[in-house]
Amino acid sequence: MLKNLIRVYYICPLTRLFEDMFNLILFGPPGSGKGTQSEKLIAKYGLKHLSTGDLLRSEIAGQTPLGLAAKSFMDKGQLVPDEVVIEMISSALDNNPQAKGFLFDGFPRTTAQAESLDKLLTQKNTEIAVVLALQVTKAELVKRLLNRGLTSGRSDDTNEEVIGARIEEYEKKTAAVADHYKKYGKVLFVKGEGTVDTIFDALCHEIDLKKRA
Numbered sequence: 001m002l003k004n005l006i007r008v009y010y011i012c013p014l015t016r017l018f019e020d021m022f023n024l025i026l027f028g029p030p031g032s033g034k035g036t037q038s039e040k041l042i043a044k045y046g047l048k049h050l051s052t053g054d055l056l057r058s059e060i061a062g063q064t065p066l067g068l069a070a071k072s073f074m075d076k077g078q079l080v081p082d083e084v085v086i087e088m089i090s091s092a093l094d095n096n097p098q099a100k101g102f103l104f105d106g107f108p109r110t111t112a113q114a115e116s117l118d119k120l121l122t123q124k125n126t127e128i129a130v131v132l133a134l135q136v137t138k139a140e141l142v143k144r145l146l147n148r149g150l151t152s153g154r155s156d157d158t159n160e161e162v163i164g165a166r167i168e169e170y171e172k173k174t175a176a177v178a179d180h181y182k183k184y185g186k187v188l189f190v191k192g193e194g195t196v197d198t199i200f201d202a203l204c205h206e207i208d209l210k211k212r213a
């Protein structure tokens, strides 16, 4: 009884904070510009950036058990198991109740992750406002990732076979995430080729329309 009262007292104000959020998913294959555009979008709109790739790489850098387990998947170009990334995102949401909204970058990457995210947001009385899907040809993706591999020090960017595996994982498991959100009319496609600024302007245009709607 007392435990329930405490829950109601503490959870209600937090739920109200989450209600006013503007949450978006920046979606696309590896190398489509999600990380690049996220940096600019969070600066403009003041959103909290949640990149599962960055979170995983920071676990690897810290040599945590989670990071060591994740590295074995990432080095092969495979997705890290759903439960690991869902738990990371769940904690990140709980730790940022004051955010104006979240920009999800590289998450969700499977339908199971999308369903879990929807549930987590519903529990907090909020939802995904829009999914912006960057469209880039396969040849351009490979070119960009190999190019980044020259300087990034990322083991998953240096080997063309691993890059191929990442794109295959995307086609097999991640592309379906767009279908999931299409059911709710939330997906907008944006051309991901051209200069970084042109693509940024196109993304901002869609976000501004959505915010005004």
Ligand code: B4P
Pocket (backbone or CB within 6 Å): 029, 030, 031, 032, 033, 034, 035, 036, 037, 052, 053, 054, 056, 073, 074, 077, 078, 079, 080, 081, 085, 105, 106, 107, 108, 109, 113, 144, 145, 147, 148, 156, 166, 192, 193, 194, 195, 196, 199
């Ligand atoms: P991520 O860190 O998400 O990496 P990514 O998809 O490769 O990169 P991103 O798409 O952000 O890169 P960007 O285009 O900005 O994932 C890495 C790995 O982590 C995955 O393979 C997986 O193993 C694991 N993982 C992450 N999230 C997971 C999840 N939810 N579930 C399971 N596993 C998960 O940049 C690419 C390059 O293109 C850069 O060099 C950039 O400068 C360049 N570029 C960007 N825009 C450009 C433009 N307009 N023109 C030319 N070049 C451009």
